[in-house]
Amino acid sequence: MSRSGSGRKVVVVPCSGIGKPYGTVSREAAYELCEELRPRTTALVALSRLVMGDAGAGRTVAGHPAIAIDGCKLTCAAKMVRVRGGTVAREVAVLDVYRCHRELKPEGIAELNDAGLALARVIAEEIVPTVDALAPPGGAEPAEGDEPPAGDGPLGGDEEDGDHGR
């Protein structure tokens, strides 16, 4: 997963519900998690790559524990991880978290309102313990199958490590 070999990583796959506030929340939560909270132990995989059958993305989810963040009950992200041979270590539904934080009603699509961004932050923070359990921040020994096949990039073979597949 990581070319620096810094240890095990967790794949994060958010909803691709473009044009829907809860889908946007799921992606913002994933960005928050992968870019701000746990950049060293997570990697973002775009759901669209799994849907399109991208071989590299498929290998990535098949070789690492995945966290799926879904915007609705169709749970497309979790389903696609499984379809591509991955293991969903945790499924997070934006709706379930919102039910616990009614004051954070997400609105807006291209640009979420402040409440929506706050909800995304809450979701990301709730996922952190799971990430830390799967990939301790101190750097666990890479697990078997933790590295992608030689020559394969982290997210499908065409990005350098750190590109999270936005």
Add this chain to the structure above:
Amino acid sequence: MDKFTFRVPTDRLYHPDGLWVLAENGAGSLVRVGLTDYLQQRSGDAAFVTVRPAGTHLARGDDLAELETLKVSLALPAPVSGTVVEADAALAASPELVNQAPYGDGWLARLEPSQWAVERAALLTPEAYFEHMRREAAIEVGQT
């Protein structure tokens, strides 16, 4: 309708706004109210359902409940006048019941109608609601 299937049970009456009314006895001294399969599918996953509490007196058309989903926030009208006898307590913890079982455990409230004999005539039969729903759905998917 298109790729969707909407169930319309034949044992109850309907309000055109997407609510059903089931007389719990022949005299209509107590009715159970819920939202239709069409309305729940059209509205999306429920985040919160708030039903007026027991003892609330409502005229027909007054707000009986509020439904907040992924897509919309809706005020659901009382399909008949009456007093709320019981609100479905399960909805507070499990609002998804309105999606999973709109004609079963996802009911909204039980009412004691005050003008059942008159107001039931304004409700739609299953056949009439089916046609009404089909027209609305056709508009929704642009088939008109």
